[in-house]
Amino acid sequence: MTVLVTGATGNTGRRVVAELHRRGERVRALTRNPAGARLPAGVEVVEGTHTAPETLTEALEGVTRLHITATAGLADVGTELVNRAVDAGVRRMTMVWGGYVGPTEQAMAESGVEWTRLEPQEFMSNTLTWIDAIRSDGVVREPYDFPSALVHEADIAAVAVTALLEDGHSGQAYDLTGPEVLTPRQRVAVLAKTLGRDITFAELPHEAAIDRLMATGVSREDAEYVIGWYADPPAEASTVVGTVEKVTGRPARTFAQWVTEHADRF
Numbered sequence: 001m002t003v004l005v006t007g008a009t010g011n012t013g014r015r016v017v018a019e020l021h022r023r024g025e026r027v028r029a030l031t032r033n034p035a036g037a038r039l040p041a042g043v044e045v046v047e048g049t050h051t052a053p054e055t056l057t058e059a060l061e062g063v064t065r066l067h068i069t070a071t072a073g074l075a076d077v078g079t080e081l082v083n084r085a086v087d088a089g090v091r092r093m094t095m096v097w098g099g100y101v102g103p104t105e106q107a108m109a110e111s112g113v114e115w116t117r118l119e120p121q122e123f124m125s126n127t128l129t130w131i132d133a134i135r136s137d138g139v140v141r142e143p144y145d146f147p148s149a150l151v152h153e154a155d156i157a158a159v160a161v162t163a164l165l166e167d168g169h170s171g172q173a174y175d176l177t178g179p180e181v182l183t184p185r186q187r188v189a190v191l192a193k194t195l196g197r198d199i200t201f202a203e204l205p206h207e208a209a210i211d212r213l214m215a216t217g218v219s220r221e222d223a224e225y226v227i228g229w230y231a232d233p234p235a236e237a238s239t240v241v242g243t244v245e246k247v248t249g250r251p252a253r254t255f256a257q258w259v260t261e262h263a264d265r266f
Helices: 013-022 074-088 103-109 124-136 153-165 184-195 206-214 220-231 243-248 255-265
Strands: 002-005 026-031 044-047 063-069 092-096 114-120 139-142 172-176 200-203
Touching (some): 063 153, 153 243, 172 243, 206 220
Parallel strands (some): 002 063
8 A cells, every 4th residue: 555645745745755765654655756755765756746746657557546735726626626537446535724714625526535623722733933033023913812622733644544544534634722712912922931031012003914824825715714723713723622632542732832832933
């Protein structure tokens, strides 16, 4: 059995690859830059992107299980990606959604093969966007101090791998959270304590937050969606659920654990 992992060098994809490899599975990792992939020895690394499914004939050869991560541009080609995967012989898929059920998620659910959709709330790895601010002046600026049940990317990966390898998860949409609810101000306090530094939180005006996100290359439409989500997050975003432990058999990781793992990056 060969498992193809798209977005294999991303925050979640990299963890999926590592866990599959640890379990002794044959893994094929899809990435735009194989030379800089830095994946475990023994993992087959192939060049490509799931947003260009017409180029993936060789990458899909012999693949029976597929992991997809929603990224920009996937919605336009997701149905083709799923159809090509099914035609190539893929019989089980997992997907980390992009925050809503779009064309790719719908195509997967209608594909006729086993599928599991992963619906994580806010990723703990979003905290990495604070690195420059913390290094420069120790002030984290965000538009809203909203409560969030952040989930560790390793827990998302663990659920994905379980669903890929074990039976009993087909047709499931798994809401994924961490074990606690924290606001950005509270996350900053955890960072300050763990790093042993003075770090403060300051609220950023709504429009300034949109401008900041657009400066990174994000479209205005996407920036308004993201900041709008922060302004009025759904109830699920601040509701802790036990899916990670139910699926994997162990408790979800805390934000303090995440900070400890990434302390050297700040």
